[in-house]
Amino acid sequence: MSDYQAFRVEQVDKIAHVQINRPDKINAMNADFWREIIEIFQWVDDTDAVRAVVLSGAGKHFSSGIDLTLLASVGAQLGKDVGRNATALRRKILELQASFNAVDNCRKPVLAAIQGYCIGGAIDLISACDMRYSTVDAQFSIKEIDMGMAADVGTLQRLPRIIGDGMMRELAYTGRSIDGHEAARIGLVNRTYEDQETLLDGVMDIAAQIAAKSPIAVRGTKEMIRYMRDHRVDDGLQYIATWNAAMLQSEDLRLAMAAHMTKQKPGFAD
CATH class of the missing domain: 3.90.226.10 (2-enoyl-CoA Hydratase; Chain A, domain 1)
Known part of the structure; x- marks a missing residue:
């Protein structure tokens, strides 16, 4: 560094x-x-x-x-x-x-x-x-x-x-x-x-x-919060719908749900 x-x-x-x-x-x-x-x-x-x-x-x-x-x-x-x-x-x-x-x-x-x-x-x-x-x-x-x-x-x-x-x-x-x-x-x-x-x-x-959380989920959460500072609620809802149409296909979602069901700690890729 x-x-x-x-x-x-x-x-x-x-x-x-x-x-x-x-x-x-x-x-x-x-x-x-x-x-x-x-x-x-x-x-x-x-x-x-x-x-x-x-x-x-x-x-x-x-x-x-x-x-x-x-x-x-x-x-x-x-x-x-x-x-x-x-x-x-x-x-x-x-x-x-x-x-x-x-x-x-x-x-x-x-x-x-x-x-x-x-x-x-x-x-x-x-x-x-x-x-x-x-x-x-x-x-x-x-x-x-x-x-x-x-x-x-x-x-x-x-x-x-x-x-x-x-x-x-x-x-x-x-x-x-x-x-x-x-x-x-x-x-x-x-x-x-x-x-x-x-x-x-x-x-x-x-x-x-x-x-320790899914980096995909954290990134999306921060992006939505930042977006809503300058936009209306309906704009934000449209944006998160488009965003999650892609991000919900991430492997992280399957890992998180499996970990929740088995009460284990998930490990997410960078």
Whole structure:
């Protein structure tokens, strides 16, 4: 597996553990981060032996968001022409959005394990994941408002579907911090754990449960859930009918039914 500057990536059985690995910089998202995350999730998508992803942060914190030195470098490239500046900034924003789109578009379920700070761009990142879990003392904040800007890499687009419109507006307008307890109460995280060790163990266990299922069934389930974010119910019903017309012919269905009847654990091909 390739060496990365901003990440540590390892495959544990059928699970890819993708860890942001800049603990001395509070896992701030530098230029390497934004480029490498696309490469990593392309590898995840292309590797049939990987069936689920656990995304975590090394050290005491998940991530403090975008590296301010990266923002400064972008600002230093701006000139005097407003039109050309706007063109350059828009191109850069779309480039950053593509990094988290790679997470959202991944065919495999992505589980985020969050401890310590999860601030600014880190909220954009976890919003692109399938599920989120945290320690009770984790700190979440949509911090962009305190920097004089609107969040622009996915938080405002994805988070309302996770925690609801009203709560998203409160957090986005105020920038206030919430802990793991409140994050669980509003649905930002599915479950909380007492410390980082039990968090990672718990999330890896959930990922292992998913990885043991039919990859054809998991893929189809995620595709249908994603599709329904932007379509009507009748559109979704038509899509799943067409999808399953093919997928119900998979060998996985026969294996799953036989295992259920014999009360044995099925083994599915990649």
